[in-house]
Structure formats: C-alpha cells, structure tokens
Amino acid sequence: MSTALEAFFAGRVHEGGRALRRTTLRHTHLTDSPFGIVVWRLGGERFRAAAVAWGPIGGQFQLAVAGEPRNRDLYFAALTPFAADLCAAVRGAAAHRVARQRGSRTDLPVNALQLVVANRSTVGALGLLGRYLAYLSDRGGVAPDPHLLEAGKHLRFYTRHARVPGQALIVPLDRLLADHWATLLSPLEQANLAVLDAQIEPPRGVHAFDASTRAEREAHIGPEPTEDIDRLTTELVQTFNRRRAGSVDRRTVAPLVAPIVEHYRRLVEPVWDLMARTFAREQALPAAPSVTRRFEVDREAFGQHVDWIAGGGRYRTIDTPRQAAMTLRRLEEAQSRYEAERAIEDPACMVPFLLDGDAIRGTVEKVHDNHRTVARVRIVQRALLTLDTDHPVVLPVGKKLWWTATAHDAPWEVVSVSPQGDGSRVVLMLTTAPRAGRLPTAGARITLSTLRTRSDGFPLPLAPTPPWTHQPATTPPAPEPIDAGDAEAPLPAVDGSAVADPEAYR
Amino acid sequence: MARQKKSKLTTAQNEVLAVVRGRARTTRPNVRRLAAFANVHTCPTAAVAFAAGVDTNRVFTSSRFEMPFGQSPFAIGRGIAFEQLLRQHGHAELRRVLTDGLGVDFSIAPIENLREGYQPNRIGLTMRASVTKNRMREIITGPPRPIILDGAVLLAEVGGLRAFFEADEMAIGVGGAIIVGENKSWPIVDGRPADEDALGSALDQAATYALLGRYTLDAIGVDPDHVSGEVVIVTPRNTGLTPVLHRQRVDGRIKRIERLLGSVPKVAEIANDIPADLTFDTVADETAPEDARLESFASITERLGKTYDPGSCLTSCGLAWACRQCAFSAGDPAVAGEVVARALPGVVTLGRVAELSHGAPPSPAEAPAAGPIARAGRLYGEAVPVATPSRRRSA
Amino acid sequence: MTRTPVAPSPFDDAVLAAADTVQQEIRRDLLDRIGREAAVVAAAPAGAGKSHFVADTIGMLRGKGHRVAVVAPTNEQVHSLVERITDLHPGLPVAFVHAQGRDLSPTIAARPGVSQPSARDARDHRESLVAATVDKLADAHLRDGLGDFDVLVIDEAYQADAARYYTAAAVAPTHLLVGDSGQLDPFSTLDDPTFWRGGSEDPLQTAVGVLLRNHPTTALHRLPITRRLDQRAVPVARSFYPGHHFDAAVVDGARELRLDRPGPGTRGFATVDRALDEAAASGWAHVTLPGGSVLTADPATADLILHLVTRLLERGARSRYEEKKDFHPVRPAAIAIGVSHNDQKDLLRALLDDAGLNGIAVDTANRLQGLTYEVIVAWHPLAGAAVTDAFHLDPGRLCVLLTRHQQACIVVGRDSDRALLDGVPPATPGYLGWDPDPVLDGWDAHESVFDLLEPHRVIA
C-alpha cells in the first residue's frame, strides 16, 4: 500500500464529498444466486444466534427466531429450517459437475454456493455457530436433527475458506467495499457496512463524512447487539419466558414468540436491503479476467468439501502440523498471485506499485532481439529492451522485473539506468530466449513490475505421518462436542445501570 | 523498583479541578480506565480530563456525539453469573480450577473474601488494602500454606494520587510465589480465544495487579519478585460456563504498565498550569444545544491541544466522536487514520492535499510530501479517467 | 582510544575454555543419541563460530562413519558451510545438492571432494555427506527419496520454520540444531499469519521452537562465546539475548581499525570524518541527521551512508586482527550496508554502483543473517519513522544489523528516532501458549541499544 496514494484519496474524498473507486474492475466473483445470511446474537453469548435471516440476495428473507436461544430445544427447533435450506442449497450447487481439463482427479462442480454476509464479524459468528453445531452430542439419547450437524460442517468449511486471499465463496460485504472504494474512514470504521455505504453514496448535498457519522449512530448491522437493542430484547425475552412457563412445545410457544420475531425483523430488514443494494452496486462493475480462475479454485475446494461431507467425513478442530504447513503455503501462494493479478489487470491497482517504485512505466524506445551474451558457459541469444520512463526511476543493475503482458513468463533484468528527459532511460535484458510474444514493440507504452503470476515449481504434498519432531508430546484432543454447557439454565440479564462497574464484565 | 510518592492536592488545586469538571460526571481511575488512558495518553485534552476525574464516556450524554460504549444486559448478566459460579459453595469451582491449573492443592485452602463485610467506600477499600498487604506478607513470614484472596485491593499512585485497584483473585503460596488471577466470561474454544485483543487486555489487567502487588511487597521490605511474572486467566470453556485456567507470562506487559504509571501526568502539575476558566461544564450540559457543546469542546481542545487517532481513540475515549468532528471540520488528515497523517509531513489540511494533487505549487515546507501526492493524482487520473459515476439516492 | 599494544595472547583463554566445554557436551550428547529419534540444540549468540563448530562436528561424525545431511535456510549459507567443511577437512567428500542456477562458486566447486550431483544421483550413490538448503533437501526427499541418513545437522535453525523442518526432519532420526536465537524469526507474507500462533501446529514457529514444544526434555546447550564481536560490541549484543550469558573470545585491543589519512577533510565531510574516527576508536558510531519523519527510502540518509563508505575507503582504512596481527587494508568486500526495506536497498545499490563501489554489499537484515563483515553501516530501522510498529521494532532485525561486524558498526538515523520510544508502547493482543511479544520486547531492546549508543553519538 502506498501512503502517498492513501493521502491523495483522503484529500480528494474530503474535497469531493464522496468515496472514490480504488479499482476500475471488480476483483471478486459475484454469482447470480448468492445466499445471504444475517445473524443477530444475544449480547455476550457467542454461540447463541438469537435471530438468523437467510435467503437469496435481493429477494425475500426467512427469519428464524428461537425466543430463548439459550434453551436447546427452542434453539434447535428455530435453527433447523435454516440448516435444512443451507444444506439443500449447498448440495444443489454441488450436484452438477464437469470433468476437469487438467490436474486433480475430482470433477469440478459447475457452480458453488456463494454466501454473502454483511461483515467479517458475521463470518466469525458463523464460524463459532458452525463449530457448535458440527459436533453436537446427542444428549439424553436424543439425536439432534442431522441438518444441524451438516449445516455446522458447511459453516465451518466456509469460514475457514474465508482466509484464502481473493476467495469468493463467502463474501463479507464490508471487505468487498473497502477493497473497491477509498473513503475517509480509518480501518476500524470500515468494519461497519452502513458507514461505508454512506460514504460511497451519500444523500444528495450531504458530505460523505456527515452521512457516515449519521449512519454510524443510526444503523445497526450486528451480529453483536448494542446495549439499547438488548434492553428491548431483555424485556421481550423475560416476558416470553414468563408466559411459556418452561414450555418448549411448538404450539404453545409459537404465538408467544411473535413479538420477539417482530423485534428482530425490524433489525434485519434494513441490513438485508443494505446488503442487496451494496451487492448490486459492486456486481454492476465489470469483472476482472482472473476472477474466473480464482472462483475455479473456490469451486474445487467446494466440491472436495461436499464430497468429504457426503462420505461422512469430519473436520479436525485443530490443524495437524501437516495441514497447517500446507495451508500456510497455499495461502501465501494465493495471496501473492491475487495481488499480482489485481495490479496487472487493473490500471488503478498498479498505481501504488508505480508510486512505491515496484513498477516502472514508459515508452519502448527500441527492442534489440539478437543480443549475444554468455550464460554460465555458452553463448546465448537474448533481447535488449530500451525503455524511456515517464518518471525518474531508481533501479539497481540486475534487478528483475516482469513485463505485465508476460507476468507468467521469464523476467527482464536491469542492465543500465541513465537520466533521460523528465524520466530515465532503462535498458533491460530478457532472461530467456527472445520468442514472439515475449517482446514488446517499439513505441508501445508498457509497464514492468516486480509482480508475477507464476511461482517456481509446484510444491509436493507432505508426508501424511509427521516426523517425530512434529508429534506433540500429548496428542491434541479429537474433535469434541462443545455443547455441554447448553443444558444450563438461561442466565439472568443485568442492566448496566444496575451495577457499580459494568466495564468489569467486558 | 521506583515508586512514585503520592502527594495531596491543595485546596486551590482541588478547586481548579472542580471548575474543570463543572457539571461533567466524574469517575475514579481503575484498571480499565488506566488501560483506556494508555491508548490516548499522548492527548493533552484526554490527560486533563483523566486528571480531573471527568468521565469522558458520559461528557456528551444525550448528544449525537455520545458513543455507544454500553453493554448488553445479557453480556453483563453472563459476566456476573460467571463470577458467582466461581464463588458459590465456598468457592468450590475456583478451588478446583486453581488446583487443576496450578498443581497446588487449594481444595482446603483458606479463602479471604474481601468482597464482603467491608464498606463500599474508601474506608472499606483502605481496610481491604491493608488486609491484602498483611496476607501477602505471610508469603515469607507465615506458614507455607496456600491462601486465596478474593477481591484483593492494591494501592497505586496514579498521577501522584492514591488509587485503589481491585484484583479478581490472588493465589498466595504457589511454590513460594503469589499468582494473580483475572476472570473473563468469554469462552475459550479448542484452546483459542474468540478475540486476541480481549485476551491481550485481560493479560494487561492481570499484569497491572502483578505490578501493584510487587510495589506492595517492595513497600513492606519484601522481595517484590515473590509476585510471579506469570498470571492466570480464568474463562469458561466452550459453551456454558465451566471454568478453565490458562497460565501466561506477562513480564513484557508488566514493564509496559510500569511505564504507563510513570507517564500518567501529575494531577497537581496539571491543576497548576491549566488555563483558568477552562471547563467541561458547557460540554457536559445536557440542556445546552449540541453545537454549543461541540463548540465549547472545540475551544478546549484548541487550547490544550489534542491528538486524534481513530485507531486508538474510537475504542478508548468517549470524546472521540466529537474529536473526529473537530478534526474533520479543520480538514485534519488525522480523520482518515494514522497512515494518511503519516504520509503528510509539512502539509496541514486535507483541503491542501487536494490542491497539491491538482498541481498547486508547493511551498518549501510542503515540497517533500507534495511530489508523491501530485504524482498519485496524475497516475490515478490516467487509470480512472472519469470517476465512475454511481446512482445517487436523494436525501 | 584503544591504541594499547597487542596483548601476548589475543584470546581470552577462560572464555575459550568455557566454550570448549559446552561444545564437548554437545558432541557427547549427540553421539549418545545416534540411532535414536532424539535431538540436541545448540543456541548461540551472534558470531559464536557456529559454522566452524558445525563443520568440525560434521568431520567428527564422518570420522565415525555416520551418514550426515547438513542444511541451512538459504543457498548463501549452505555455500559457506561447504567452504568451511572443505577448509577444515580438505578432500572430505561433500555433495552439494542444489536447485537450478544455485551452483557453488567455481573456486569452491573445484575443491577436491566437492561434487554437485542431482538429488537422484546423490541417492543412488548413497552420498554420505550431503549439503543442501532445507527446502531443496525436503524436495529431494519427497521427489527422489533422498534420505536414510544417520544425522541431520541444521544450521541457522532459528530461521528455519516448522513447516520446512517438517519434511527435512524425516531424512534422519537424530538431529543437531544449531542456531542464533537473537535473529529474525521466520516470517510470512500473509496479512495475518497469527492464525496458528500459540498452537503446537504453528508452521511459523522456528524449527527449535517446534522441537522444544513437542519434546521439552530435549538437550539444550548455550554457547557462552562470541568470536565475531569483540568486547566493545558485546554489551549491545547482550540486549538481544536475555538470560544467555556470553563473552568475547578476543581480549580488548586484539583488533584495531586505523584510518591512515587524517580527517576531518573538507567541511562537507566534517561529520562523516567525525563518525569514522569515533567508529575506529570505539567500534561504534551513531550518526544522526536532523529530526523529522521522512520516507523509508530517504535520499539524505542514503547520501550520508554513501559518503561514509566512500570516505572510509578514501582514508585508507586498515585493520588488524587476532589472527592476522599486522595491518591490512579494509577492502570493499569487507564492508556491508544493512537496511530494513528493499527500496532502501535498491536506492543504495544504485548509488554505490554509480560510485563504482559494486564490491560493497547492501542487503536487508533477513539476507544478512549469519554473515560477517569487518565494518557495517546500519540504516537504523526506526530512522525518520513517524510511528513505531511491530515490523520496525522487531528486536531480531536490529540484532542482525548490529552484530555482523568484527571491527566497527556505524548506525545511521535521525535525532528524533529516540523520542519514538517516549511514552507507552501500544496495547498488544494475546495468544494462549505463546509468551513472547515482539512489540514489547523490541521496545525494550531498542531503548537499551539507544542508551548504549548515546556515548558514540555523532550529530550530522
């Protein structure tokens, strides 16, 4: 990230009164039938989704509200329809496969279910919910609805996959907007979708800043409720518990829960609309070429996940050293490739690299494709490129740069740099045989950078059994149910004004 | 160990501070306020408010600058319930978790419960503090048997004034050491906290108690290192409230807290050179118009100076929204965050940044920052010829 | 000024003896464990003579007929290992298995016994001493089944991460891990590499870290000596190795840096000359430019550094050593410039090349790890910064920059750098099962180094 560019954006946004595009293209694949999820938790209760809304983005949502999510029976009864829909949607998307042209054995799902949520904290909330549901114990011989367990496994998969740079299986919209728009918001403030949206499209005649501060006060996105929201919730839940008098019978509870459902419907509706609007806005932007490649990687992971689940597979809750090592390598790979693809395909994304001296741009003065030089022992043919840059550049001799048109191929090596007009004259030598397609034409304006889209050598999978050095003295616990506590009776709520030092319980 | 000497305030000084507070609601320093202050300790306005005991979280009550720092009743209820769970049936759970976690048998250890039987005021706190000190002394004088202090009270000199800090628990006599414990009601799942920052601040709190414990021992001529540099955090495991204990070394954090206590401005000094007639009275006046309150606040920050850094202020200071408003009004680059502010040595306002990006001639002072910005402007112009227009909603 | 006559023995015999004892223990423990899945860790401060010890130990192991694989993270490090081994044991067969384009320098390659076979050939000929990078050995093991050694020796084991160690570890049951705990930890390009932090599976913990975590009873020895640094450099170095005592092998005055032509020269060079004189006299100089925050690749700082090295050569710097008792000129190849960022490196490289000083090395701390020079010019990580952050506070980075030199180290920064450490460090997150805190530890290390350098301050 270039600090100069960030300063430029801040100045222009302050001046113009609205956010500016960071990109000219969309760098995340957005599907036509994304599956939206909104979660509201009970304050401080990390495993208790007091309300879950789901449905097609841009369409109607369904709402599941337990009333008392800390009661296992009510909670599961409320979550089951959501779980069932999610499972159906996942299996549906995975149904159709195409044979892979290249590479791995598994066939590739034609599609993959794309989840869309308001923010990264919702991703975290779904991860914990998934962890809770995926390993439910059948307490008292009562096996929970299998959809709950399966949905839990899906949520676990999605939230872990969320760490892959450039992935599009689960899209937290705050991240999507922050990637595409420059605002006056500090990183912390960018976590609020409504605030971001307000700076991107402030009401006419209102400065982005004023619009966003108002949104910050008035819009609530969740999943964690504010004090005011839960003061309401508290009253409603207490009444509900009093009326139901311990009953968990659907017919008895259904009428009583209505006020709570309304309470959450009022909270979900604006978030749902906001998600639809922001999603549509980004979808309207032309997609960068490489999003299909990245989504193909996503589809592969998605397919493998579904097959694994279908085969009754379970996921570890703690990586083995092998998984961790291979994941790290995969993520680093994905990250550098994503960065490179963004900048190479999108001129706006190349700007920071030009500013930071990691890329140079200029006009090709001439190309000499029959230069002879000694590579180790033998004489070889190489190409020399003379580039006149727009701006003075500092480059050490021998520095390797990739022409953006051949970023997957061999680099050019700096031979010399000398002042020329307002900029510099840079002579570079191609580090491989000059073939057609590898050489730019004289007079062309080209960009070379440190970015490349191919890594050297594909890594081999590690041995399944870890060496003795990597075997923990005590073997890590097998995945275990974590729902033991949900048998406990709901805890009494206490209003902050009623305690001497409410901060003490943060 | 250097220990600040506490000093009483003169009547005059107290009057000055009373003027500064005006109608503003007040607060006493405690471990969390101290931690919050650490995040804004370079801000002169925050320093004055802290010294004068102004409750910054409530200065802007019932205005659009009041920040939602409150917590859900469910969250607070959970916290209280967890504390109770640890104490019920003669602290059975606390004993169990300490015994399991520290490998010392606390099942029959005496428990000094300092939360009950003392007046909820400074007299009570003073008594609790002296009991705490005596029990701690026993680590060398008394028999080598484990004791648990529930609600130990430790003395601190904050800004040269005496303050009381209440530790969750203190396990004395663990292999000849004293171990400080902090309870949190958020869960640990698969050996990981849901939030590393929450764990970080919990460890900072425990580190504060450990440091104050060392001060206490030092003051009574006992080797301060009897207070272990290792602390314990007690949290629920998974769903529900079943407690589990985690040990962690916090030597680095203890050093940090020592620095912090050392850098809290002396209340007396602040009282002495505070500009006369400077007061939070109007700012805290809920009957006054919002803009008047903001304006009064603005003039305070103008006279004292302020540092607005969204990264730390928005999470730690109740004045942050008002500060942000002032910063924006002044076109202060700080609104956009530290990265931007850092990129602009010699350039004072965002308005000027925009001008420089349009090619305004920079002054010698602006030149270093101006070059890259102007170039950014050119490059962005090439890349994004016309700013992508998007449908505007009408207000 | 250390113009003291050379002591009869330039070495501190007590220190040497202490170090020798520890080395004997390490070898004994290692031999005891051969044939079993067990390891010995040798933690060393900067410049403890690890490579020499490794080469020596390998000779011992080969003498007893054990098959050995020796690895290090980077090719440069392995190259110098091969050089050391052949220095100490001329003719001893060493097979350097390398990736394409990473061959040994012709002179080393030509030495008797040295070969550079493919992984497959190394396997087929059952080479009994194979040297490679950690990654290459892992690749050769997975791809071509190279392995079945008696002992795996890892140099710079604190820079090798657990992920790389995973495969390399499988080539032999018994391991000797030698490393420098003060240098930079393994790093990742990920935005948030802390996902596994605190867990025993963390792929980013060091090879030593994962070993000790899973096998806490592993024998751990600390070498109490530094051979590269002399007594004047030791106090600074100690701030990076809390709880690890060590002393300089050479006595005071055993080394000397002399500038033949006197400064100060022209007015423009006044500061530079004062800095050089201070460095020559005391082994340290901390040159500071006017305070203020500047770009990372600040041209003024780069110019000053350029002037320092050009002037150092102009003034005919000569040095004297414990080994080579008479003065010899300091050649460009014996000078290096250490930086924190690649754009600083690029800027300086370009300036030096223009000035015809291609012989002088410029590199980032990560790449300078394990290397030795006579004189180092270090671009202070905090130079001209506006705020501190984890990257620039990392004690490992500062440690590498300030412990590469045998004669003198010149640190270049700004007046305002020290003030960055006024006030209170930022609040930091916590990780269960992971005690160190780079920010807080770095804060302290930086502060103590600033204090130790203060007497050598030269205001530019």
Add this chain to the structure above:
Amino acid sequence: MASTTSGPLDRPARQKKKAARSTERTQDVVPLRPTKRGSGSARQTVTAALSEIGVPARTRVVADYCEARFGEEIDTRALSALRRDERRAWASSSWRPTYVVPALEGRFFQPIRGLIALSDWPIERRLIGPWSERADHLAATLQLARQLSWLSDRDAAVAERLASIVASMARSIPGAIDGTSVEPSRIANAAQSELGELAPHDGPWRQEAAARARQQLSQEEQLWGTTVMVLGAEEQ
C-alpha cells in the same frame, strides 16, 4: 483550500460551513467550525498559512495571508497568546504535533519577536542569520506569487485579495513590479534571481548554525529558543 471541480461540496471547508450556516443547507451538514473564532481556529489557520508560505514570516504577513486566503481575521496580539498556549501544550505532554514556534537568531538562539515558524521544519529553516530574513522574504514572495498565479484561474476572489499582499511584498524587490500591474511570473522571476545571489551565503550559514544548535541545545531549546537574557532581547 479552494478547488474548482464541480459539485456542491467542493468549496473550501470554511466557506462551505458559512454556507451551511447562512443558506438553508440540509441539516446533515454540521458546521465545519465553531461559529465564533476563538484562539482555537487561529491555531489551525496560522499553521495552515505558515505551511503554505513555507518559511519563517512576520506575524503581520501571516495575518494578512490568513485573511486573504481563508477569510479569517487574525489578531496579531492573539498570536502571542497562542504561542504561550502552544508552549504549555508542548511542556505538558508527549504530544508532538506541529506547533507555531518563534524563529531563532543564530548567535544565542534566542526567539525573535514577531517572526514565526512551524516546529516540524528542520531547524536550519527556523534560524535567522545575516542574509536569512531577506532570503525568507524572497522565498515567501516567490511562493505566494506562484500560489497567486495558480489560484487566479481557480478562485478569483481569493486571488484578488492575495494579489495586494504579493504586490506589497514585491515592492522591495528590484524589477518585481512594473508600474502598478501585478504579474506573478515577473515577481517570481525577480525574487528567484535575487534569491539566487543570496543562497550561496545564506545556505552555508544556516547549515553551520544548525549544526551548532543541534550540538548545544536541548530539544525544547531547539524549538522555543534559549532563555538567556541578553540586553534588548526578551522572552516572549
């Protein structure tokens, strides 16, 4: 803080806020400054003005510039009050933003009355030697002339107000003013050429004095000057 790009919000912050107060602008626009001009906004305005001038300047010039450029009346007496507050703020905390500080004379490094600078400038720029005051005047005139020509086709009103200041500053510069017409380019050239003659003297002097200052003075003294009492000079 002017600019010409279109849109209702592109006017300078202060003007925008005036607009917000006067005309019936939507309620969402919060006044961009406290409505009364306290010592408060003086601080921001003076800092902004100085950074645009870029060299130490007489309070009078700064005040005039503030008025011309930002439409802010600055009472020069308020400036000394401001300086007291500034120094208190500096002493009272580890707060280290940009302060308005006095320029220092180069022998005893005492503050010079009525000549102000910014604390984040390198000290050599804040020191005043035999040639410095003239050099600074030329540099300021040069910069304001450039500023003028850039503004003239962007914000006529401001440009007009600025022109008179530039003119009065340029009077003392030979060949800068031809009769009555204010030609920024002509003024710039004149200032530039005289500056060219002074630089070889002023530059080295400043370097040398700065070196001395940084050897001898504490951080505080480097900003606020020494308090040694010498006849004729007094602490302000």
